[in-house]
Amino acid sequence: MVEVVATDQTILVVGGGIAGVTAALEAAECGKQVILLEKNPSLGGRVSQLYKYFPKLCHPACGMEINLRRLKANRNVRVITMAEVTEVSGDAGNYDVTIKIAPRYVNEKCTACGECEQAVEAEFDDAFHYNLKKRKGAYLPHKMAYPQRYVLDPNIIGTEDADKAKAACKYDAIDLDMQEQTVQFKAGAIVWATGWRPYDAAKIQPYGYDRYANVITSVELERMMDPFGPTGGKLVRPSDGKEAKNVAFIQCAGSRDQNHLKHCSRICCMASLKQTTYVREQYGDEAQSSVYYIDIRAIDRIDDFYQKVQEDETVTFIKSKVASITEDKETGNPILNGVDTEGYNRYSNPHDLVVLAIGMEPSVPAGDFPIKVVVNDNGFIEQDESNGAIFAAGCSSDALDVNRAVQNATASALRAIQVVNRVAGTEG
Ligand SMILES: Cc1cc2nc3c(=O)[nH]c(=O)nc-3n(C[C@H](O)[C@H](O)[C@H](O)COP(=O)(O)OP(=O)(O)OC[C@H]3O[C@@H](n4cnc5c(N)ncnc54)[C@H](O)[C@@H]3O)c2cc1C
Ligand code: SF4
Numbered sequence: 521m522v523e524v525v526a527t528d529q530t531i532l533v534v535g536g537g538i539a540g541v542t543a544a545l546e547a548a549e550c551g552k553q554v555i556l557l558e559k560n561p562s563l564g565g566r567v568s569q570l571y572k573y574f575p576k577l578c579h580p581a582c583g584m585e586i587n588l589r590r591l592k593a594n595r596n597v598r599v600i601t602m603a604e605v606t607e608v609s610g611d612a613g614n615y616d617v618t619i620k621i622a623p624r625y626v627n628e629k630c631t632a633c634g635e636c637e638q639a640v641e642a643e644f645d646d647a648f649h650y651n652l653k654k655r656k657g658a659y660l661p662h663k664m665a666y667p668q669r670y671v672l673d674p675n676i677i678g679t680e681d682a683d684k685a686k687a688a689c690k691y692d693a694i695d696l697d698m699q700e701q702t703v704q705f706k707a708g709a710i711v712w713a714t715g716w717r718p719y720d721a722a723k724i725q726p727y728g729y730d731r732y733a734n735v736i737t738s739v740e741l742e743r744m745m746d747p748f749g750p751t752g753g754k755l756v757r758p759s760d761g762k763e764a765k766n767v768a769f770i771q772c773a774g775s776r777d778q779n780h781l782k783h784c785s786r787i788c789c790m791a792s793l794k795q796t797t798y799v800r801e802q803y804g805d806e807a808q809s810s811v812y813y814i815d816i817r818a819i820d821r822i823d824d825f826y827q828k829v830q831e832d833e834t835v836t837f838i839k840s841k842v843a844s845i846t847e848d849k850e851t852g853n854p855i856l857n858g859v860d861t862e863g864y865n866r867y868s869n870p871h872d873l874v875v876l877a878i879g880m881e882p883s884v885p886a887g888d889f890p891i892k893v894v895v896n897d898n899g900f901i902e903q904d905e906s907n908g909a910i911f912a913a914g915c916s917s918d919a920l921d922v923n924r925a926v927q928n929a930t931a932s933a934l935r936a937i938q939v940v941n942r943v944a945g946t947e948g
C-alpha cells in the first residue's frame with residue numbers, strides 16, 4: 521500500500537516530463553516537500569522520445585541525466601509513477617487531492633536484470649515507440665527509464681506469462697496481487713505539467729497517413745532514428761525497408777488550420793529543420809530533404825540553426841501548402857500535389873518518404889481536468905487568478921521548446937513556493 525505523507529505546505533507536481541521534473545526540483549531544492557506524479561511508468565515525458573534535441577543536437581539523455589542525479593540526491597521529492605489525479609477540492613493553500621495509482625506488479629526490489637522479459641512470450645504495441653514496435657508483457661519502459669524498474673503489462677495478469685515472469689525473478693520483485701490504489705492527501709499548491717500530445721495525423725485526410733505506409737509523423741521519425749528504435753536507427757521506408765534518401769517534410773500538418781488545430785504549434789518548424797540534419801547524417805551528400813512550408817517560424821536564438829540548414833545543398837525549401845498526397849502504386853512513393861506559391865507552378869513531386877510536421881495539442885483535453893482551470897481557445901492553461909494555486913508549467917501552458925518549458929516551469933515553481941510560504945507564515 522502506497523502511503524503519502526503530505527501537508528498544506530506540500531507542492532504537488534502533476535506530470536513528470538522535463539517541465540514537471542524541473543518544477544519539482546526547483547521547489548525541492550528550496551526546501552519544500554514535493555510530490556511528483558507521472559502517469560507513465562517512467563519520468564522524462566516526450567523529450568525522452570526524441571533522438572536528438574536542438575539547438576545543440578545533443579541526446580536527450582544528457583539533459584535528463586543531470587536532473588535525475590539532482591532528483592536522487594534530494595529527499596524532498598517523492599516520485600509516484602503510474603499515477604493520475606482524479607479529484608481536487610479546496611482552495612489555494614488548502615487542497616484535498618485524490619489520486620489513482622495503477623498496479624505495476626513489480627516492487628522496489630527489482631534490479632532490472634531482465635530475466636522476466638526473457639521468460640514471457642506475449643507481445644504488445646510499445647507506446648514509447650509510438651506503436652511502431654512491439655515489446656514483451658514484462659518490460660522496462662526504455663533504456664534510460666527512471667525508475668529503472670520493470671513493469672508487467674496488465675494484459676498478462678492471470679495468464680501463464682504472469683506465472684513465468686514470477687518464477688523467473690530471483691529477487692522476489694514480482695507481486696501479482698498488486699491492485700489499483702486510491703490515495704488522498706493535502707497540498708498547498710499544484711504545478712500542472714501534463715504536457716502535449718501529437719495531433720492525430722489520420723484526421724488530416726488529404727495526406728493519407730492512415731492509407732500510405734510511407735507517410736509518417738515527425739514524432740515517429742524521432743523514434744526511427746534511435747538505435748534502440750523500431751528500425752534500429754536506420755532511416756528506411758516502412759513499406760519495403762528501402763533506404764529513404766529523398767524525404768519531404770510537410771509543415772503545419774494539422775496546425776494553423778480551421779479544420780484541425782487553429783494555433784501555430786511553434787516547435788514543428790524547428791523540429792523539421794533539425795530532422796533534415798538526420799537525413800544528412802544518414803546519407804551524406806546523397807540525402808535530399810524538401811521542406812514544404814507556408815512560412816518558417818524559427819524561434820529567436822535558433823535563427824542561426826535555420827541559416828545553417830539553408831546553406832546545406834541537400835535541403836530545398838518549397839513555399840507551398842501541400843494540397844494532397846497520392847501514391848505511386850508501383851514504387852510505393854508518396855506523391856505531393858500542390859502549387860508552389862512563389863512561381864505559381866503546379867507540382868506532383870514523388871518522394872521516398874513523407875514526414876508530417878505534426879501539430880502539438882494539450883495532452884489533457886479541456887473539460888478533462890479534475891479541477892476547474894481556465895484554458896484558452898486552444899486548450900492550453902491560462903495564467904488566471906481564478907485558478908487559485910494551480911500553475912501550469914511547460915507545454916500544458918503552450919507549445920514550447922525545452923528551453924522555454926524549463927523557464928516556465930521554474931516560474932511556476934516559484935509561484936507555488938510563494939503560496940506554501942504564505943501558508944507556513946499563517947500557521948507559524
Ligand atoms: C517532432 C518534435 C520534435 C521536437 N524536438 C525538440 C527539440 O529538438 N528541442 C526542443 O527544445 N524541443 C523539441 N520539441 C518540443 C519538446 O518535446 C517539448 O518542449 C517538451 O516535451 C515539453 O516538456 P513538458 O514536460 O512540458 O511536456 P511532456 O514532454 O509532454 O511531458 C508531460 C508529462 O506529463 C505526463 N502526463 C500527461 N498527462 C498526465 C496526467 N493526467 N497525470 C500525470 N502525468 C501526466 C506525461 O506522461 C509526460 O511524462 C519537439 C517537439 C516535436 C513535436
Ligand atoms: S522483476 Fe525481477 S526478473 Fe524482472 S527485471 Fe526486475 S528483478 Fe529482474
Ligand code: SF4
Pocket residue numbers: 771772773775776783784785786787788789790815816817877
Ligand atoms: S511552427 Fe512552423 S510548421 Fe509548426 S505550425 Fe507553426 S508555422 Fe507551421
